[in-house]
Amino acid sequence: MDYQAKIARNVASIPRSGIRDFFELVQGRDDVISLGVGEPDFVTPWHIREAAIYSLEKGQTTYTSNLGLLSLRKSIARYVESFFGVPYEASKEVLVTVGVSEAIDIALRALINPGDEVIYHEPCYVSYSPSIVMAHGVAVPVVTTKEDGFSLKPERLAAVITPRSRILMLNFPTNPTGACASREDLEGIAKLAIEHDLIVLTDEIYSELRYDGEKHVSIASLPGMKERTILLHGFSKAFAMTGFRLGYACAPQPIIEAMMKIHQYAMLCAPIMSQNAAIEALENGTAAMLEMRKSYHQRRDFLVKRLNEIGLECHTPGGAFYVFPDIRSTGLSSKDFAFRLLEEENVACVPGGAFGPSGEGFLRCCYATAFDDIRTATDRIEAFVGRLKSK
Ligand code: PLP
Numbered sequence: 001m002d003y004q005a006k007i008a009r010n011v012a013s014i015p016r017s018g019i020r021d022f023f024e025l026v027q028g029r030d031d032v033i034s035l036g037v038g039e040p041d042f043v044t045p046w047h048i049r050e051a052a053i054y055s056l057e058k059g060q061t062t063y064t065s066n067l068g069l070l071s072l073r074k075s076i077a078r079y080v081e082s083f084f085g086v087p088y089e090a091s092k093e094v095l096v097t098v099g100v101s102e103a104i105d106i107a108l109r110a111l112i113n114p115g116d117e118v119i120y121h122e123p124c125y126v127s128y129s130p131s132i133v134m135a136h137g138v139a140v141p142v143v144t145t146k147e148d149g150f151s152l153k154p155e156r157l158a159a160v161i162t163p164r165s166r167i168l169m170l171n172f173p174t175n176p177t178g179a180c181a182s183r184e185d186l187e188g189i190a191k192l193a194i195e196h197d198l199i200v201l202t203d204e205i206y207s208e209l210r211y212d213g214e215k216h217v218s219i220a221s222l223p224g225m226k227e228r229t230i231l232l233h234g235f236s237k238a239f240a241m242t243g244f245r246l247g248y249a250c251a252p253q254p255i256i257e258a259m260m261k262i263h264q265y266a267m268l269c270a271p272i273m274s275q276n277a278a279i280e281a282l283e284n285g286t287a288a289m290l291e292m293r294k295s296y297h298q299r300r301d302f303l304v305k306r307l308n309e310i311g312l313e314c315h316t317p318g319g320a321f322y323v324f325p326d327i328r329s330t331g332l333s334s335k336d337f338a339f340r341l342l343e344e345e346n347v348a349c350v351p352g353g354a355f356g357p358s359g360e361g362f363l364r365c366c367y368a369t370a371f372d373d374i375r376t377a378t379d380r381i382e383a384f385v386g387r388l389k390s391k
Helices: 018-026 046-057 070-084 099-111 128-134 154-158 183-195 253-266 272-284 286-310 334-345 371-390
Strands: 094-097 117-122 138-143 165-170 199-203 229-234 247-250 363-366
Touching (some): 046 272, 070 094, 165 183, 334 363
Parallel strands (some): 117 165, 199 229
């Protein structure tokens, strides 16, 4: 049978994730230091794990409401109001999802009609463009540059808006660059969203991980924006809960209702033990989260300093746990650099090109890795770059 002919065209047209392809090569190799996968090296704090275990002990092994446990939605609403300054009604404006990944997918499917344009800033998280295409939308990237600290400038956004534009996707702090947006830029972006009647999908997954005492501002908190914003957040990064697969969406009720219909048929609900653990994370997890953040902050400072010393120019990212050094001075493509670094020095980083064409010439290094490993990895990168430059 010609299976390729049986695969839906929009699915056949999207590539596999460049990150996953690369990490299949890493699997099974000894002595590799990975600055690759964007996942905390911390185990989920014990009191949160214990809440999941206790949930099982009590025999809580059932489905929950499609929207998620009301007690969790109440915790989410309280947390979102205190952290982002945006109030949502727990009973109808909050939907618990299987990670932010599911929330992105169902938000796009709930809003896109075939041919609608969805704008996002690039380099960006690997799922954005494929998720838009799978929802039959048209992916419209706006390039962000090293010179702008990889933040989205309103004038660059204005240049790509057309009458078909329907959604703007934002992600600050950004995966893979760690970029943050200033309040001033967010205000400019909000003005354009209102003028052009765009729905804004803001992926806030790294919002707790801001450094240097900077306070995170979400576009949802700006005047006139709550009504046109879907705020997505989750537990994977700040609470080190990737395996719990839990996230949420906060939005006006008709949008939550539309997303819930897809969620109800495709997923039914998020796992109940993860939901119980998430309540514990929101109610009592801040101290552990701040400890992890302190450690990421120290690692960021060390890694940025070392990469600049090595001659791989690197801006200081304001958030998340990634740095995005410029490797163009080595003359290698990002893929060749990453493959050779892995082959010759056993250090895994992700080629910048995996995050869209504008990521080419850069490398993503994740510093959610033990400090000593980061130190050894930078020594190995130094040796590798030294050899390249001496040729
Ligand atoms: N959004 C961004 C920007 C991410 O970097 C990631 C994971 O790396 C996700 C969403 C997926 O998060 P989750 O584990 O909640 O599905």
